[in-house]
Amino acid sequence: MFRRDYLMRQIEQLTVVLHRILFNKEHIPIEDAQRQLDEASRHLLGLNIRSLQSLSSKDILELLSYQGSIDTAKALVISDMFVGQGDMMSQHEEDGEAYWAYLKSSDLLLHLSLSEEVEPEDELNEEIASRLVTSLNHLKGWEIPEGMQKLLFLHYEKQSNYAKVEDILFHYMEDHPERLELPKQGLIFYEKLLEVEDERLKAGNFSREEALEGLRIMKQKLLL
Numbered sequence: 001m002f003r004r005d006y007l008m009r010q011i012e013q014l015t016v017v018l019h020r021i022l023f024n025k026e027h028i029p030i031e032d033a034q035r036q037l038d039e040a041s042r043h044l045l046g047l048n049i050r051s052l053q054s055l056s057s058k059d060i061l062e063l064l065s066y067q068g069s070i071d072t073a074k075a076l077v078i079s080d081m082f083v084g085q086g087d088m089m090s091q092h093e094e095d096g097e098a099y100w101a102y103l104k105s106s107d108l109l110l111h112l113s114l115s116e117e118v119e120p121e122d123e124l125n126e127e128i129a130s131r132l133v134t135s136l137n138h139l140k141g142w143e144i145p146e147g148m149q150k151l152l153f154l155h156y157e158k159q160s161n162y163a164k165v166e167d168i169l170f171h172y173m174e175d176h177p178e179r180l181e182l183p184k185q186g187l188i189f190y191e192k193l194l195e196v197e198d199e200r201l202k203a204g205n206f207s208r209e210e211a212l213e214g215l216r217i218m219k220q221k222l223l224l
Helices: 002-014 016-024 030-045 049-054 057-063 071-090 095-113 125-136 148-160 162-175 181-193 198-204 208-223
Strands: none
Touching: 002 095, 030 049, 049 071, 049 095, 049 198, 057 071, 057 095, 071 095, 071 125, 095 125, 095 148, 148 162, 162 181, 181 208, 198 208
């Protein structure tokens, strides 16, 4: 509880300007909103939002790291800024720009989730998960790049959300039916699930019967 309260205080302190921009973006000119968003971005990392967006998520997290520890509060706020940028672009029918901003937010959250900073039972997971749902909802109807599909697979597996892992696996295989490494990866996934206790499978919205069926499908695909 102490860590969560501390984290939320950090986020609140860092997002005073950001929240004002996001809640009032419909009522102020886009140039003013963009300028304020750039100021908030520079406050966090010394870069405007577009320069920040051009960096890889790994580079952003590295810039946010001190003595091997990531400033997770700032990382979450930056993901919020990317969503805010996407919302502004979408509001002004700049759909391509909005897509890249939402994509960047999702990618940053996934890299943060998969970092050594975050344990599956960590309270930080709640903050990451809620933001990731928001960012992914914005991407509905858009193409999810292959690299992000891989990150989603690993993210949901780390979270023990087995039903989501299976969804990603089958969507990934539909997109790339020629790749034998995918059913091989699925085979390993289902074999690991058969060693998981029933209660834990149930908590991950899964069952032993589904794991056995998934294993059968993967073996069948590898024989084709």
